[in-house]
Amino acid sequence: MAGKRDWLDAGLALLAEHGAPSVTIERLTERLGLSKGSFYHHFKGMTGYRTALLEHFEAERTTRFVEQAEQADGDRLRTLMDLVLVPGPGPDLEIAVRAWALQDAEARTVQERIDRTRTAYLTEICGDAELGRALYLIVVGAGQVVPPLSGRQLKTALELVLGSRK
Template identity: 55%
Template sequence: MADRRDWLEEGLRVLGEEGAPALTVDRLAARLGLTKGSFYHHFKGMTGYKTDLLAHYEAEHTGRYIADAEREGGAAPRDRLLRLRDLVLQDKAGSDRLEIAMRAWALQDPEVRALQQRVDELRVGYLRELVGGAGGGDADATPLARLLYLLLVGAQQLVPPLPAEELREVYGLALRLAPQEEGPGT
């Protein structure tokens, strides 16, 4: 028996593979090998499902990365920034299509657009916090945070998307060019 999370994860897979028009109860049920009744046991129709799916996307594809970077990245902001980079690049192949599909859906649907705007702001805000704490300075923190985020979004839009290792090289260059926190004796 599939639980609520199974339905949401399958929805993200469908969205990434086939786009928002493919998000139907029939398609989801068929892919999970379940009845539509199981869907309605967990959700109040497609409207409720969409709202829950968007919240799940935000939690899994933004909140989880931030929480993991905070927990696993160490005390120094630059270490958390590098851990965040590693987490994002580790999942890059599976998330590129989903991110593209979500942005395409946001062009058509105000609820999705509001979610995408909130996610973008949260992601850039977290990057700004890390960059500023790593010595980016107030004047550079926001533009550098945007640059790092735009590198990811732009890499996803290339056909084919830029592979993780090539994006790692670009991030390495961007971080080498970024202002560093001055240590003792510098």
């Protein structure tokens, strides 16, 4: 039986692949091969599910990254960069959540909180608000250009900025 996390992970995958409108009970049940009853066992409806999905996104793509960087021995910034640069649906998911935030007040509120948390953490570990903001803007912008920057190109851009501050 699928647990709550399975439903949320499936929602993040749909979100990354097709955007917020694709996250429906029908598509989730099809992806997981489960019934609507299983969905309603974990969530009261789509409104509650979408709230939980945004919380899951924040926990997976912000809170977890900060916690792992804090637990790492050595350079927190390098650890954070390594986490951000892991291949996978990260860039597509980030773009999808930002697009969702343009159309939905709850998603916008969560995206604003995520942006504040990320920039505050970067400022803390860099010791410089302008550098922290610049690094974050590079990461966000790298996913917004068409075509998006590859992981290698993003790493090079970040290292250029970090190298220029020495």
